[in-house]
Amino acid sequence: EIVLTQSPGTLSLSPGERATLSCRASQSVNNNYLAWYQQKFGQAPRLLIYDASSRATGIPDRFSGSGSGTDFSLTISRLEPEDFAVYYCLQYGNLPIMFGQGTRLEIK
Amino acid sequence: EVQLVESGGGLVQPGGSLRLSCAASGFTFTNYWMHWVRQVPGKGLVWVSRISSDGNTINYADPVKGRFTISRDNAKNTLYLQMNSLRAEDTAMYYCVNLLLGWGQGTLVTVSS
Numbered sequence: 637e638i639v640l641t642q643s644p645g646t647l648s649l650s651p652g653e654r655a656t657l658s659c660r661a662s663q664s665v666n667n668n669y670l671a672w673y674q675q676k677f678g679q680a681p682r683l684l685i686y687d688a689s690s691r692a693t694g695i696p697d698r699f700s701g702s703g704s705g706t707d708f709s710l711t712i713s714r715l716e717p718e719d720f721a722v723y724y725c726l727q728y729g730n731l732p733i734m735f736g737q738g739t740r741l742e743i744k
Numbered sequence: 745e746v747q748l749v750e751s752g753g754g755l756v757q758p759g760g761s762l763r764l765s766c767a768a769s770g771f772t773f774t775n776y777w778m779h780w781v782r783q784v785p786g787k788g789l790v791w792v793s794r795i796s797s798d799g800n801t802i803n804y805a806d807p808v809k810g811r812f813t814i815s816r817d818n819a820k821n822t823l824y825l826q827m828n829s830l831r832a833e834d835t836a837m838y839y840c841v842n843l844l845l846g847w848g849q850g851t852l853v854t855v856s857s
Contacts (some may be wrong), residue, residue, distance in 0.1 A: 734795065
């Protein structure tokens, strides 16, 4: 199975700053089928990015995804107050489908 | 608007059974694979199972294999998860998921005596 390792575990930044979250896979993800989700406390996750770099419908363009093979990243260009949440990567190109352990983005 | 509405969660004793349902609307249900994902409160997301658009291809995570059964009724736009031989470690919020379109709000399953 593919293990996804997200780093850092917690990221402390201020509104207006740039955030870069990493997701590293133990093996190559088929077809770069890698997604990013945002989860706020008490809510279901929300899709941000799919197929490594395609922005989901309605997602602001400050969110971008990049990477291929085993190394992927999510960048938030200028943090807004509503962006502070937990972020998960997910690979859906190989079975079993696996999530990363999450990165908590907190206000500094 | 995509809507996924789960039901059927609750408190069950170890060894018991539950059947979760997910009513889908706002998209062409018959075109999409569907998934169940669970989350222990305060912990990470764990994929449980998936089913192809026509119901002919099904996969499970190892911890639930042989105990859980995923199915769908495309005429009713509904996804199901039959959970048997439940264990304490199955306690979690269960989400019905279309990976590319959206998630339901979840239904809580608690396995306890």
